[in-house]
Amino acid sequence: MxxxxxxxxxxxxxxxxxxxxxxxxxxxxxxxxxxxxxxxxxxxxxxxxxxxxxxxxxxxxxxxxxxxxxxxxxxxxxxxxxxxxxxxxxxxxxxxxxxxxxxxxxxxxxxxxxxxxxxxxxxxxxxxxxxxxxxxxxxxxxxxxxxxxxxxxxxxxxxxxxxxxxxxxxxxxxxxxxxxxxxxxxxxxxxxxxxxxxxxxxxxxxxxxxxxxxxxxxxxxxxxxxxxxxxxxxxxxxxxxxxxxxxxxxxxxxxxxxxxxxxxxxxxEFLLMDQGKMSKSKGGFITLQSLIEDGYDPMDYRFLVLGAHYRSQLVFSTRSLDTARTSRQNLTAKIRSLLEEIGVNCGNELPYSQKSPDNPYIEQFKEDLRQDLNMPKALSRIWAVLKDPDLPSRERLSTAFEMDNVLGLGLKNECVAASELTPEQKTLIEKREEARSLKNWSESDRLRDELLSQGIVITDTPSGTKWTVKV
RNA sequence: GGCGCCGUACCCAAGUGGUAAGGGAGAGGUCUGCAAAACCUUUAUGCAGCGGUUCGAAUCCGCUCGGCGCCUCCA
Missing domain, CATH: 3.40.50.620 (HUPs)
Incomplete structure (x- = not known):
């Protein structure tokens, strides 16, 4: 180290x-x-x-x-x-x-x-x-x-x-x-x-x-x-x-x-605002609570901080936090889609073992940590793992979860809801499927909008229609 | 004024003298009724500028310009 x-x-x-x-x-x-x-x-x-x-x-x-x-x-x-x-x-x-x-x-x-x-x-x-x-x-x-x-x-x-x-x-x-x-x-x-x-x-x-x-x-x-x-x-x-x-x-x-x-x-190093450093005595500082009230997840901020080396000044802005949020959401979406792929729903046992997965990513990740905590580089490893087509989904996940012991993004808490739809919503989805099979596009789009207004996002994929709860 | 740090693509950002990771954003494409998502491809002959050392420099040295912090309570 x-x-x-x-x-x-x-x-x-x-x-x-x-x-x-x-x-x-x-x-x-x-x-x-x-x-x-x-x-x-x-x-x-x-x-x-x-x-x-x-x-x-x-x-x-x-x-x-x-x-x-x-x-x-x-x-x-x-x-x-x-x-x-x-x-x-x-x-x-x-x-x-x-x-x-x-x-x-x-x-x-x-x-x-x-x-x-x-x-x-x-x-x-x-x-x-x-x-x-x-x-x-x-x-x-x-x-x-x-x-x-x-x-x-x-x-x-x-x-x-x-x-x-x-x-x-x-x-x-x-x-x-x-x-x-x-x-x-x-x-x-x-x-x-x-x-x-x-x-x-x-x-x-x-x-x-x-x-x-x-x-x-x-x-x-x-x-x-x-x-x-x-x-x-x-x-x-x-x-x-x-x-x-x-x-x-x-x-x-x-x-x-x-x-x-x-x-x-x-x-x-310090977190800076556009005008200079943030300071208690000068007032006008941003709290975590205020970010949450603005609709951010605390993990968005953690992700932002992970993206810069600890000895570099980091300039904070809404834009940089937005970027971190998008990036983190892409990451968790990737995790969820892999979980779905191997059939793990919320409440199910995660495909995680205590043993370090046998692939080079963990060793590279460790090497990044040993180099004076190179978190930006370490963070990039998780993308490499998740996108590696030669690695089975299960192994991609367990490697990512292993890395998260350091990243602390709570990736193991991500999961795919098994069933949270009301019977009415299920009916709407079925009706939409019917309309689609009849090529009644205006009706199917109307039903999709109606579901969206209830927070249900509908996506049509080659393997059928899927839904997710809007974040 | 003194001390210290930093200037890498549109934005954020890594980079350990040997030929520029990654993420956002954008552009093209595959798929699709549409949308979204996903996936693929793509975006710096150049790393503030100018000199120098070297076979070779974003990386080392010097100067110039620009930004920041500290010298006072402060994470």
Whole structure:
């Protein structure tokens, strides 16, 4: 397996710490609002990575955090707390906001066939772990107190910012940087806040440094190490985390343990709108729900995402989603016609075996996955299989279903309805057959239109008249 | 201003120095009373432009033009 490791800025061989066991941590959502489809692209990418690893024979332990602690809208000690802002707007408590959007998030994931992490951990349930970790960092000498807050001193960390190539960047630029005057260095960040300027700050905890709440970055370090150990294989997230969040996570984790923390950093690129990136803070974002209300199937969006490599920016448009929908519908239609051909109806046992079919397509498919998750290419293999005239229908299907373990399009749920027609509709079809045999075309066309208005699509084939339910 | 990424047909998109996958859309055809579907065929002597390295470049190097992201909360 080859993967692009952001740490090395290169595609490298993936070698887990323990043979075929893979420990993987993915940065989860901050639950103060719905996820937008840009957020969801990242979770789709992580799902595909996990499924690919599993398909290639690895045992994956997947941990994801739920950020349900309020965070400041910027890294300085000012700005609005997003959770608080949201709770004020909706007239709910911060705790209710968190649980409401957590549920909404998992519902979206389910609709997109994103596998649930083995462990989903809430920040608010791990405050003790964070405090313990900050203590370790403090003991190791990487912190200072200023203005009531505990800061991480980045100047004490030799390789700080390696991931983001920060050493190559010109920090003092013309662009504004609101420097928190308590910081010794602009890149320093808060581990623990005690000075909240918000009234009625609902989320506060006691700590050795005073009553307050944790900094933004510490939760990922504390929880990932708790469940995956002090060094683990893979850490994923959106590309935006490459420059601030992840370097800070690395700095504090490695300061605490003195060892390398994560071996492979894998980042998903952004989904862009015509005008630029989609962002929570700028508003105007698209949710999965809104796509569904516009008549799309969540699988249309999954299909769209599968069509681009995870490290490429993907520009979203109605047109591209329409194309994905058409293409996916063609794919499922092909599946259904093969099922029909071998006489499998809804409810029947599918012609699927656990054993990998003995044809070259699966091996090619695996090779595509091994090449840094080349999903567009992997996806093209399914067309090749389904269209291969030399392969028996049954084998085409079982190969496609096998591939779908990674693609996650739910192809096994496709089936041909055995009988859903009302007696009246059956009569209409019979009447039409009669009219056709008498070459009474106007009558037969009228009956076809009538059935169509009831959602029944009639097609005449060489082997007789067939009907399908309009999608 | 600094850092990084990208420019492949009408659209999306893969491409690992050796002669351009796949999907949409379009065009022709087979079939058909018609329609739809299905199937077949077809659509880039060229990969932003210009130089260079090489027997050979979409792939490597340089420059130019254009797009995007980051440097500030962000998937």
């Amino acid at each position: 080859k993967l692009y490791n952001s740490l090395e800025r290169n595609i490298v061989d993936f070698i887990p710490i323990n043979d075929s066991e893979v420990s993987m941590y993915t940065c989860g959502p901050t639950v103060y609002d719905y996820a937008h489809i840009g957020n969801l692209r990242t979770y789709l990418f992580e799902d595909i990575l996990r499924r690919s690893l599993e398909f290639l024979g690895y045992n994956v332990l997947h941990v994801m955090n739920i950020t349900d602690v309020g965070h400041l809208s910027d890294d300085a000690d000012d700005g609005e707390d997003k959770m608080l802002l949201s709770s004020r707007k909706k007239g709910m408590s911060v705790w209710d906001i968190a649980s409401f959007y957590t549920e909404a998030f998992f519902k979206d994931c389910e609709r997109l066939h994103i596998e649930k992490p083995h462990i989903s951990c809430k920040a608010t349930e791990h405050i003790d772990d964070m405090i313990a970790l900050i203590k370790r960092i403090e003991k190791a000498g990487y912190t200072y107190e200023a203005g009531g807050n505990i800061y991480f001193d980045t100047s004490k960390m030799p390789g700080y910012g390696k991931l983001a190539l920060l050493d190559r960047q010109n920090q003092i630029s013309g662009v504004h940087i609101d420097i928190d005057s308590n910081k010794h260095n602009p890149r320093d960040f808060v581990l623990w806040f005690t000075k909240s300027k918000f009234e009625n700050q609902a989320m506060q905890w006691d700590s050795p440094w005073g009553r307050g709440y944790p900094g933004w970055h510490i939760e990922c370090s504390a929880m990932s190490m708790k469940y995956l150990g002090e060094t683990f294989d893979i850490h994923c997230g959106g590309i935006d985390h490459l420059s601030v969040h992840h370097p800070n996570e690395i700095a504090q984790s490695e300061a605490a343990t003195g060892k390398k923390w994560v071996n492979y950093w894998i980042h998903g």
